[in-house]
Amino acid sequence: xxxxxxxxxxxxxxxxxxxxxxxxxxxxxxxxxxxxxxxxxxxxxxxxxxxxxxxxxxxxxxxxxxxxxxxxxxxxxxxxxxxxxxxxxxxxxxxxxxxxxxxxxxxxxxxxxxxxxxxxxxxxxxxxxxxxxxxxxxxxxxxxxxxxxxxxxxxxxxxxxxxxxxxxxxxxxxxxxxxxxxxxxxxxxxxxxxxxxxxxxxxxxxxxxxxxxxxxxxxxxxxxxxxxxxxxxxxxxx
Amino acid sequence: xxxxxxxxxxxxxxxxxxxxxxxxxxxxxxxxxxxxxxxxxxxxxxxxxxxxxxxxxxxxxxxxxxxxxxxxxxxxxxxxxxxxxxxxxxxxxxxxxxxxxxxxxxxxxxxxxxxxx
Numbered sequence: 001x002x003x004x005x006x007x008x009x010x011x012x013x014x015x016x017x018x019x020x021x022x023x024x025x026x027x028x029x030x031x032x033x034x035x036x037x038x039x040x041x042x043x044x045x046x047x048x049x050x051x052x053x054x055x056x057x058x059x060x061x062x063x064x065x066x067x068x069x070x071x072x073x074x075x076x077x078x079x080x081x082x083x084x085x086x087x088x089x090x091x092x093x094x095x096x097x098x099x100x101x102x103x104x105x106x107x108x109x110x111x112x113x114x115x116x117x118x119x120x121x122x123x124x125x126x127x128x129x130x131x132x133x134x135x136x137x138x139x140x141x142x143x144x145x146x147x148x149x150x151x152x153x154x155x156x157x158x159x160x161x162x163x164x165x166x167x168x169x170x171x172x173x174x175x176x177x178x179x180x181x182x183x184x185x186x187x188x189x190x191x192x193x194x195x196x197x198x199x200x201x202x203x204x205x206x207x208x209x210x211x212x213x214x215x216x217x218x219x220x221x222x223x224x225x226x227x228x229x230x231x232x233x234x235x236x237x238x
Numbered sequence: 239x240x241x242x243x244x245x246x247x248x249x250x251x252x253x254x255x256x257x258x259x260x261x262x263x264x265x266x267x268x269x270x271x272x273x274x275x276x277x278x279x280x281x282x283x284x285x286x287x288x289x290x291x292x293x294x295x296x297x298x299x300x301x302x303x304x305x306x307x308x309x310x311x312x313x314x315x316x317x318x319x320x321x322x323x324x325x326x327x328x329x330x331x332x333x334x335x336x337x338x339x340x341x342x343x344x345x346x347x348x349x350x351x352x353x354x355x
Contacts (some may be wrong), residue, residue: 030336038307040307040308040309041309042296042309073309089255106317106319107306107308107318107319108306108318108319108320108321109319110286134318140305142324145305175302175305177300207333207334208333208334210297
């Protein structure tokens with residue numbers, strides 16, 4: 001068990017050294033969602049996410065609609081369509097995405113809980129692809145939980161310059177009540193270090209039916225220009 | 239700055255990676271009831287709950303207090319790791335039978351497992 005702990009910690013360390021050896025960068029909106037490393041068998045869900053990104057030059061609104069579910073005890077597969085409104089006010093289909101979440105270890109078994117995330121995205125009407133892979137870890141500290149995501153991204157295609165990117169996300173959450181769990185979130189990407197408050201919560205219905213919500217207001221702190229992001233996510237599990 | 243802080247966090251992760259042996263506590267789920275419905279475990283220690291679902295249908299162990307969710311397959315033993323926890327009462331229930339399948343983990347100084355049925 002100790003060996004497994006060390007192996008996972010070493011893997012994460014090597015992965016993060018690789019991630020951080022590449023200048024931390026990511027095109028587009030860095031603020032999105034902090035992933036948790038858990039998958040429940042039988043889970044099926046619909047998800048809607050919204051990110052409103054306000055800068056001095058205007059507002060970009062991105063929405064994501066998806067659905068999926070567990071394919072075995074430890075893996076869940078989800079598909080998304082992504083829509084975006086640009087500075088000119090045009091809203092349209094932007095991309096398609098396939099996402100695989102993988103719970104690597106039983107919750108609470110090791111010092112921290114481990115998961116992995118793999119994503120493949122294709123831009124609509126453009127020859128642009130993006131593959132993301134990374135670690136998701138979560139550690140409980142009494143009534144609080146620290147969740148960290150470290151992602152390595154590769155972009156390629158005829159309409160984009162091939163490049164490696166990296167992203168880091170973190171969420172420190174106080175599990176006050178199931179309906180309201182305040183948090184502090186950090187996002188690091190290309191020329192972007194954002195921090196801000198958020199909250200998550202859930203309401204249970206019959207059986208496995210439950211509605212989860214997340215929101216956050218992230219302010220960019222590494223530059224003096226205006227750069228705020230508001231994110232909202234609703235997830236219905238059934 | 240961010241990079242340095244992150245590297246320090248990684249070092250902490252490496253040094254703090256450990257896993258103490260966990261004591262086991264058996265709970266039976268039968269007729270949508272947990273037996274025992276109350277267990278007492280020591281404070282600040284990680285323990286292992288072995289839950290045997292003797293029903294013919296799956297159940298989902300759920301506890302916001304314990305921060306755990308786990309599917310209990312029928313006629314199978316499932317393992318749930320909990321703790322280290324501070325003293326207090328931590329309720330749990332079965333998501334598919336929330337009115338009957340209910341229980342509580344009591345974390346105290348003295349270990350007195352299977353205290354109540």
